[in-house]
Amino acid sequence: MRAVVTVTGVDRRGVIAAVSAFLAEKKVNIEDVSQTILGDRFAMIMMVDASEAEEEFAVLAEQAAELGKSIGMEVRLSHADLFEAMHTI
Amino acid sequence: MFTTNQVLETIEMVEKEHLDIRTVTLGLSLLSCIRESAKKTAEAVYAHVMRKAEKLVPTVEALSGEYGIPIVNKRVSVTPVSLLTAAFPEESMLVGMALDRAAAELGIDFLGGYSALVQKGTADYEEKFLRTVPLTLASTKRLCASVNVGSSRSGINVDAVRLMGELVKETAERTKEEGGMGCCKLVVFCNAVEDNPFMAGAFHGVGEGDTVVNVGVSGPGVVHTALKRIPEADLTDAAETIKKTAFKITRAGQLIAREAAKRLGARFGIVDLSLAPTPARGDSVAHVLEELGLEVVGCHGTTAALAMLNDAVKKGGLMASSRVGGLSGAFIPVSEDIGMIESAERGKLSVDKLEAMTAVCSVGLDMIAIPGDTPASTISAIIADEAAIGMINNKTTAVRVIPVPGKGVGEEVSFGGLLGRAPILPVHEGSAEKFIARGGLIPAPVHSFKN
Numbered sequence: 001m002r003a004v005v006t007v008t009g010v011d012r013r014g015v016i017a018a019v020s021a022f023l024a025e026k027k028v029n030i031e032d033v034s035q036t037i038l039g040d041r042f043a044m045i046m047m048v049d050a051s052e053a054e055e056e057f058a059v060l061a062e063q064a065a066e067l068g069k070s071i072g073m074e075v076r077l078s079h080a081d082l083f084e085a086m087h088t089i
Numbered sequence: 090m091f092t093t094n095q096v097l098e099t100i101e102m103v104e105k106e107h108l109d110i111r112t113v114t115l116g117l118s119l120l121s122c123i124r125e126s127a128k129k130t131a132e133a134v135y136a137h138v139m140r141k142a143e144k145l146v147p148t149v150e151a152l153s154g155e156y157g158i159p160i161v162n163k164r165v166s167v168t169p170v171s172l173l174t175a176a177f178p179e180e181s182m183l184v185g186m187a188l189d190r191a192a193a194e195l196g197i198d199f200l201g202g203y204s205a206l207v208q209k210g211t212a213d214y215e216e217k218f219l220r221t222v223p224l225t226l227a228s229t230k231r232l233c234a235s236v237n238v239g240s241s242r243s244g245i246n247v248d249a250v251r252l253m254g255e256l257v258k259e260t261a262e263r264t265k266e267e268g269g270m271g272c273c274k275l276v277v278f279c280n281a282v283e284d285n286p287f288m289a290g291a292f293h294g295v296g297e298g299d300t301v302v303n304v305g306v307s308g309p310g311v312v313h314t315a316l317k318r319i320p321e322a323d324l325t326d327a328a329e330t331i332k333k334t335a336f337k338i339t340r341a342g343q344l345i346a347r348e349a350a351k352r353l354g355a356r357f358g359i360v361d362l363s364l365a366p367t368p369a370r371g372d373s374v375a376h377v378l379e380e381l382g383l384e385v386v387g388c389h390g391t392t393a394a395l396a397m398l399n400d401a402v403k404k405g406g407l408m409a410s411s412r413v414g415g416l417s418g419a420f421i422p423v424s425e426d427i428g429m430i431e432s433a434e435r436g437k438l439s440v441d442k443l444e445a446m447t448a449v450c451s452v453g454l455d456m457i458a459i460p461g462d463t464p465a466s467t468i469s470a471i472i473a474d475e476a477a478i479g480m481i482n483n484k485t486t487a488v489r490v491i492p493v494p495g496k497g498v499g500e501e502v503s504f505g506g507l508l509g510r511a512p513i514l515p516v517h518e519g520s521a522e523k524f525i526a527r528g529g530l531i532p533a534p535v536h537s538f539k540n
Contacts (some may be wrong), residue, residue: 006100028163033091045096058154072131076100085340087095 001057002080003050005064009073011042018071019046026060027052042073047080052089093161099337100157107310107372108338109159110345111365113149114286114292116358117141119168119202127180130173131187138165138191138200141300146196147322148352152381156348158341161307161367165192166291167202178217182225188230193256198507199274201291203234206281209243209250209530219249222256226271229265233289239279239476241483245531247473253277254469254525258492261461264496268502272491273456277472279479284414285361288451290487301358302350306342308334309364310371312402316380327381328401335362335405343410345526361415362406363451366426368509374398374419375428386428387438395419396449416485418451424504424511425456433512434501439515440471448478453487458502458511461494466490470521473531481534 007019016035023030023046031045053060061077068075102108122133146163153160167188174181185203193201203225205215222234236253239245257277261269276290283294286303294302315334316327342360351355366374375386378394399419407413421443423429432438440457447453453475459468472488479486493502496513503510 004096006096008097008100036093041099043093045093056151058151061157062291074104075382076157079155080340081344082156082158083091083096083099085344086099086337 001050003048003057004078004080004083005046005048006076007042007044007068007073009042010040011037012072015042015071015073016044018067019044019075022064022067023048026063027054028060093109094367102311103158105367105397106314107367108308108341108369109161110304111307112162112164112286112305113145113160113345113349114164114166114291114303114305115142115145115353115355116166116284116297116303118293118297118299119173120295123173127174130373131183131380134173134184135191138167138188139194140163142191142195144353144372149349152308152345152348152352155423156345158345162199164196164286164288164291165195165197165200166286167200168295169204169206169292170202172214172295174218175214175331176473179221180212180223180454181218182228182364185221185225185229185232189232191378192231192483197231198378199231199233199288201233201235201288202293203232204236204292206237207249208237208240208245211249216252219256222275223259223263226274233274233276233291235276235278235281235290235292237281238472239480239531241280241480241537242533244533245279245473245476245480247525247531248528250469250472250476251466251525251528253472254465255465256270257468257490258465261492261494268504269461269491269493270504272489273504275489277488279476280484281484282415285416286361287363287365287416297358298356300353300355302346302353303358303361304342304346305361305363305365305415306338307365309366309377311338312364312382313371313373313377313504316377324397328397331398331401332405335402336409337441339409340408342498344424357412359412359414360406360410362402362410362413362418362445363415364402365420366420367507368425368427368430370427373426374421375432379428385435385437386432387442390443392445392449395421395446399450406498414504416451420452420455421450422456423448424458425507426507430510430512433514440516444474444478447475447486448482452485453479455487455489455510456491456511458491458493459515459516460497460513461492462497463516464520464522465518466520466522466525469525471516473525477531507534
């Protein structure tokens with residue numbers, strides 16, 4: 001299943017490493033990454049494939065949010081269909 | 090594919106602008122539950138609802154987690170109960186209690202369908218059913234009742250309008266400890282729709298399938314923020330912005346509706362394109378209208394602004410969803426919208442202006458607290474006026490007023506949660522008693538004869 005990971009917050013060291021390590025551990029494959037820094041705000045978006053993940057998607061999303069808290073960022077894992085639906089005709 | 094900015098926009102909408110799916114409502118036909126007695130019918134109804142809606146709450150919560158979008162309410166609507174209890178109408182309350190118990194056990198906040206459709210005439214069993222409404226609402230927590238008293242096709246059943254004025258009063262009286270709370274769960278419609286997912290007026294029409302998922306979207310906060318970004322735009326551009334925003338909101342609703350239907354083994358019914366406010370700041374339809382340039386909602390210009398908003402929401406939504414239905418319009422419930430509450434508190438919002446607003450939007454005089462000593466005939470007259478607007482304009486209108494026992498103008502009533510709080514608004518003092526007492530049917534308007 002295709003999903004989108006978004007990471008936002010104040011820029012700091014090790015964010016990409018922490019998020020990538022988490023995804024690897026959960027057997028989620030990163031397919032595409034884009035990242036921007038606006039002032040001191042960091043925003044990263046990853047397209048991922050979560051079809052081999054062992055946990056239920058909703059559980060995974062919760063764990064991603066918890067990871068975010070532990071590194072002081074907002075981390076969200078959402079189904080890609082939502083963005084597809086809202087932004088394409 | 091979508092861009093980084095689009096992803097961030099969606100996240101911003103969810104986190105800061107209250108984008109949510111307001112309700113996933115499972116419509117259930119209960120016609121197969123009719124038995125030879127009220128007791129047995131109630132048992133069959135309870136078992137059927139529990140079986141069909143068993144997975145509603147966990148399924149919807151899982152969807153919310155997966156898509157990262159809050160889904161505020163999970164609800165159930167059922168076949169109008171008056172049809173199930175036609176052979177034993179005085180005992181309808183047994184079925185109402187069974188539905189309320191099912192709702193509690195399913196973990197849903199409201200279940201709608203304690204209803205009767207009497208737009209052309211009140212059958213004997215329907216009148217007996219209606220008379221059970223006040224006590225049933227006072228004895229239940231989650232059950233919602235609605236009555237259709239008129240339609241563009243059949244006219245307005247003034248006998249039913251008269252009865253409903255009395256029953257609204259009785260409901261308030263029976264729930265006076267909670268400020269007349271029972272009336273928050275009682276809607277009187279003209280042109281009621283059979284696929285409305287929103288409470289308190291939801292019921293599952295007999296023309297519907299067995300098990301149907303209807304979804305109500307929301308998003309006044311999102312529209313408000315989009316308009317804030319274009320403070321100098323003319324109204325054409327403002328309408329365009331609202332339209333585009335409504336498109337996005339509705340797409341989210343359609344996605345959830347389809348997926349929920351699939352997982353619940355139900356048919357996808359409709360997406361209801363309504364802008365539904367909550368008492369939370371940043372989730373107000375009134376504030377959208379004020380953003381368009383009104384000093385305070387209720388001033389002159391409010392009706393025009395609302396007409397534009399309502400139309401633009403529909404245009405954007407219609408393009409976004411393959412199946413649109415329900416009420417589809419901006420809601421203006423006074424107690425459930427912080428902007429409306431504040432305007433009413435400042436004395437800037439009158440029942441008359443609200444009535445004018447209902448001519449151009451869905452759905453009607455909604456969640457308005459009026460003095461407890463308002464005569465039943467005046468409440469009936471309010472219902473008749475509102476039904477006339479609906480009948481003539483081929484639209485749904487409704488009345489959900491709360492004559493707050495023991496309170497008068499200048500005081501306030503609070504229901505808590507999504508139902509909010511409301512200052513008591515004055516109503517006109519002249520009596521319509523004789524007009525209402527005449528009874529009969531206001532004939533259908535000439536433009537209803539289209540065959």
